[in-house]
Amino acid sequence: MNAANEKLPDAKLSMTVWLAGVVARTLFIGILIVITARVASPQLEHISSLYETPSDLVRVALGFAVCAWLAINLFILPKDAGGYRQWAQMGIVLVPLAILCAIVIW
Numbered sequence: 001m002n003a004a005n006e007k008l009p010d011a012k013l014s015m016t017v018w019l020a021g022v023v024a025r026t027l028f029i030g031i032l033i034v035i036t037a038r039v040a041s042p043q044l045e046h047i048s049s050l051y052e053t054p055s056d057l058v059r060v061a062l063g064f065a066v067c068a069w070l071a072i073n074l075f076i077l078p079k080d081a082g083g084y085r086q087w088a089q090m091g092i093v094l095v096p097l098a099i100l101c102a103i104v105i106w
Contacts, residue, residue, distance in 0.1 A: 013081040021084030022077070024091020029074045031098040036066050038105055 040063015042056040050057045078084055 013084060017081075017088050018084050020088035020091065021086075024095055025078075025087040026074065027095050028091065028098055029070055031095070031102050033067050033070045033074075035098070035102050035105055036063055036070065038102075039063065040066070 040059050042050055042060055043053075050060060078087065
């Protein structure tokens with residue numbers, strides 16, 4: 001028997017782990033969207049100033065692309081139980097770190 005070809009039966013995922021994984025992942029990606037939008041905003045406070053400085057235009061365009069990519073990935077959930085467990089475990093560290101980064105950047 002080849003160990004690589006064998007598939008372990010997928011253990012039943014509890015509702016608590018699923019919910020913790022979804023909440024941690026959603027909070028983390030949402031905070032990343034907020035951080036990206038804040039960093040990518042133009043230096044001058046009005047949008048009409050984008051055409052005056054090309055660097056602001058590039059920064060806003062890239063920020064919009066990253067925010068759109070993150071928003072799309074927000075709705076693509078993990079396919080297996082291990083993904084939810086991993087997000088539930090990593091969320092304990094990543095969500096407070098992301099909140100701290102958002103506070104420092106703001």
